[in-house]
Amino acid sequence: MVYAEKNEIKDKWKTSDAIKAEVYGKLRREYAIKADLNARLKRVYAERDERSAQIKDLKAQLKAAKKAQADLKKQLGQTKKQLKASKKQNAAIKRSTSYRLGRILTWPVRKLKSLLRGLRKGKKQK
Numbered sequence: 001m002v003y004a005e006k007n008e009i010k011d012k013w014k015t016s017d018a019i020k021a022e023v024y025g026k027l028r029r030e031y032a033i034k035a036d037l038n039a040r041l042k043r044v045y046a047e048r049d050e051r052s053a054q055i056k057d058l059k060a061q062l063k064a065a066k067k068a069q070a071d072l073k074k075q076l077g078q079t080k081k082q083l084k085a086s087k088k089q090n091a092a093i094k095r096s097t098s099y100r101l102g103r104i105l106t107w108p109v110r111k112l113k114s115l116l117r118g119l120r121k122g123k124k125q126k
Contacts, residue, residue, distance in 0.1 A: 093099055
């Protein structure tokens with residue numbers, strides 16, 4: 001009977017060794033899967049960091065562009081004010097007596113000049 005128990009223990013031992021080998025095989029496969037997942041995760045984190053840097057750079061560029069746009073709007077406002085002041089000044093000059101007198105005195109000369117230009121163009125076209 002001792003011999004039968006000894007054989008039974010040996011069989012259980014072999015079975016447990018087979019189970020142990022199978023478990024170690026599964027464990028190695030799971031570690032391989034884990035290593036693959038960790039490598040993928042590392043690549044994803046690297047891509048995330050790269051994209052974060054790109055986003056940060058683009059945000060800085062956008063901020064600079066908005067500042068430049070604001071500066072240009074300010075310059076446009078100043079230019080409009082200068083133009084308005086120039087128009088007022090020109091209107092004041094045109095309303096002045098000396099300007100009107102000058103236009104009246106030079107009217108015959110300007111008309112003669114425009115007639116001569118018209119005659120020259122007529123000759124060139126023929």
